[in-house]
Amino acid sequence: xxxxxxxxxxxYDGRAVLKNLNLEINQGEFHVLLGPSGGGKTTTLFVxxxxxxxDSGSVSIDGRDVSNLSPDKRRIGFVFQDHALFxxxxxxxxxxxxxxVRRINGxxxxxxxxxYLSKVSIAKEKGKFPHxxxxxQKQRVALARALVIxxxxxxxxxxxxxxxxxxxxxxxxxxKSIQQxxxxxxxxxxxxxxxxxxxxxxxxxLNNGRVEQIESPSELFHHPKTEFVARFVGxxxxxxxxxxxxxxxEATVQINNDGMEHPFRIRVKKYPVFEKGKKINLCIHPEKIxxxxxxxxxxxxxxxxxxxxxxxTNNGNGFIAIVDIGGTxxxxxxxxxxxxxxxxxxxxxxxxxxxxxxxxxxEPEQRRKCLNNIE
Numbered sequence: 001x002x003x004x005x006x007x008x009x010x011x012y013d014g015r016a017v018l019k020n021l022n023l024e025i026n027q028g029e030f031h032v033l034l035g036p037s038g039g040g041k042t043t044t045l046f047v048x049x050x051x052x053x054x055d056s057g058s059v060s061i062d063g064r065d066v067s068n069l070s071p072d073k074r075r076i077g078f079v080f081q082d083h084a085l086f087x088x089x090x091x092x093x094x095x096x097x098x099x100x101v102r103r104i105n106g107x108x109x110x111x112x113x114x115x116y117l118s119k120v121s122i123a124k125e126k127g128k129f130p131h132x133x134x135x136x137q138k139q140r141v142a143l144a145r146a147l148v149i150x151x152x153x154x155x156x157x158x159x160x161x162x163x164x165x166x167x168x169x170x171x172x173x174x175x176k177s178i179q180q181x182x183x184x185x186x187x188x189x190x191x192x193x194x195x196x197x198x199x200x201x202x203x204x205x206l207n208n209g210r211v212e213q214i215e216s217p218s219e220l221f222h223h224p225k226t227e228f229v230a231r232f233v234g235x236x237x238x239x240x241x242x243x244x245x246x247x248x249x250e251a252t253v254q255i256n257n258d259g260m261e262h263p264f265r266i267r268v269k270k271y272p273v274f275e276k277g278k279k280i281n282l283c284i285h286p287e288k289i290x291x292x293x294x295x296x297x298x299x300x301x302x303x304x305x306x307x308x309x310x311x312x313t314n315n316g317n318g319f320i321a322i323v324d325i326g327g328t329x330x331x332x333x334x335x336x337x338x339x340x341x342x343x344x345x346x347x348x349x350x351x352x353x354x355x356x357x358x359x360x361x362x363e364p365e366q367r368r369k370c371l372n373n374i375e
Contacts, residue, residue, distance in 0.1 A: 001062040001075070001152040001185050002027045003048060008057035010043055017043045018054070019209035025187055027062075030179050032200035033189045035232070039206040041189040042081075045155050048187065049076050061153065077146030077184075079156040083138045085130040091117070091141050092126040098149040116144040119178055136167035143175065147182070154179070154186045160195070172199060193233050197221065205229050222285070227356050230283045236331045237284040239353065241266075243274045250350055253282075257328040264326075266303040269351040282353035286320055289332035289352070292345040305330075305346040312340055 003025040010018040018040045025031045033041045046052035048059060050071040058067045066074050085094050092113055099109045117123040120140040130138060139159055146154055160168045176199055179186050190196055196203045197217040204214045205228075213225045224230040227238055241253035244265060251274050254265050273280060292304070307323040307330070314320075321334045323346055330346055338344070 003153065003185065003187070004058075004060040005044070005047070006058045006060070008044070008047055008054045008059070010047065010052065010054050017209055018047070021057070021210055023204060023211055023214075025185060026202075028183045028185055029201040030176065030186045030188065030199055032196040032203045033187065033206055034191070034193065034196040034200075034203050035206035036191055040209040041191075041206050042157055044206065045157055045187060045189050048153075049078055049155055050074050051078075075152040077149055077151035077154045079139075079142050079146045079154070079159045081158045081161060083130075083142040085138060085141060085145075087130050089129070090126065091122065091128055091130075091133070094130070094141055095126075095145045095148050098145060102149065112148050112150075113144075116148045119147070120144045120174065134167075135163050136171055139163065139171055140174075143178075147178070147184075151184065154184045156186065156188045158189050158191070161190075161192075175199070205232060207232075223354060224283060224356060225358050227281050227283075230356055235283045235285060237286065237289070238356070239282045239284065240279065241268075241282055242279045246270060246274055255328075259327040261327045264305065266305070266353075267350045268353050271355050271357070273355055273357040281356040283356055284330070284348060284353050286331045286333040288348055289330060290347045291321060291323070291332050291334055291338060292347055294343050294345065296345070302347045302349055307344055307346045309338060309340050309342045309344060312338065 005021060005023040008018050008021040009016065021040070021044065023044070033044060035041050043052060047054050050066070050069060050073075054067070058065055060066065061074060086097065089097070095117060096109055096113045099112060104112070114123060114126075117126055120143050122137055122140040122144060125133060125137055130141070133141065142159065160171060163171060172195065188199060200217050202214060203217055203220050205212045205220070207228050213220060213229045215223070220229070221233050224233060224235065230238060239255050240257050241255050244252045244254055246252075247270070249270055250267050251270050252265055253268055254263050256263050256279075268282065290302075305325045307325040309321045310324045310329065311322040312319060312334075313322070319334050319336050319338075321332045321338055323330050323332060323344060325346060332346065
């Protein structure tokens with residue numbers, strides 16, 4: 001089932017939580033709502049489910065307006081952040097609860113409960129009570145309870161926020177496998193960018209009650225449209241620049257980050273959004289930056305900026321050097337043999353920086369709104 005939210009607004013005690021939000025979820029996709037606490041993710045999920053009534057706007061499921069339907073009429077399964085298991089019921093009875101409400105007969109109910117308990121690898125614990133389960137086991141029970149009613153849409157509100165890293169990885173892999181097998185349209189809320197990248201077919205980044213960008217995880221990471229999105233997906237290299245001149249294929253811009261001792265110029269790829277004197281933000285991924293020692297030679301087509309390594313960290317995948325380039329810093333992926341306090345050249349190709357212009361630059365040229373300055 002597809003889901004379409006149109007112009008959804010919601011306020012609590014005069015504070016706007018959702019602001020004219022528009023969102024489309026495709027049938028059968030695993031869609032992640034990513035953003036900081038207070039960004040509107042959970043409220044968006046509750047509006048979809050009918051657990052919260054929007055102040056304005058409409059909710060459609062598979063082309064049918066369900067804005068005024070109660071949750072039980074929307075064919076939705078919901079997994080809450082705190083699991084919301086009944087403490088006085090066994091695992092079996094917790095999972096069976098939704099079927100009992102729907103008056104499914106005993107034999108069919110048992111068959112379905114045992115099937116989904118097996119699916120989430122919790123069948124051996126069916127006689128236990130919630131207080132006898134680990135966090136990961138409780139999460140599996142909550143998932144089975146949502147799936148057993150065979151919903152057309154599955155909504156999940158930060159379901160793994162309380163799990164340890166190893167359990168989270170196992171449950172995450174199982175969840176993705178089950179979703180792909182069943183094909184249920186799934187909307188998953190998280191503030192964890194790694195979860196979003198590993199689980200989502202597409203990811204919507206919410207900020208202050210609005211959707212800032214919707215992309216595949218790869219596109220979102222490599223081509224963020226705004227500074228907020230770039231920083232939220234972990235890109236720390238943001239350059240504030242103004243256009244100096246433009247040639248056939250390249251442009252010259254001046255870096256003007258706050259705190260810069262001496263603003264300097266670099267060459268970048270020519271982008272349609274560039275206008276002389278216009279200020280714009282660029283981002284550069286650490287992997288696109290190369291460090292060279294002062295005595296090393298470098299290719300003439302690269303930008304190079306003199307800097308000093310002020311810190312070195314290990315992000316789990318390799319080493320990151322934080323380089324002071326005169327009042328601002330850049331993060332570069334490096335080999336382990338660079339040392340703190342070492343003077344280096346920061347080198348990157350003109351096409352390494354990506355503009356944070358609010359527009360989608362990878363569309364065919366004739367479709368780029370930025371060519372015509374259309375908002």
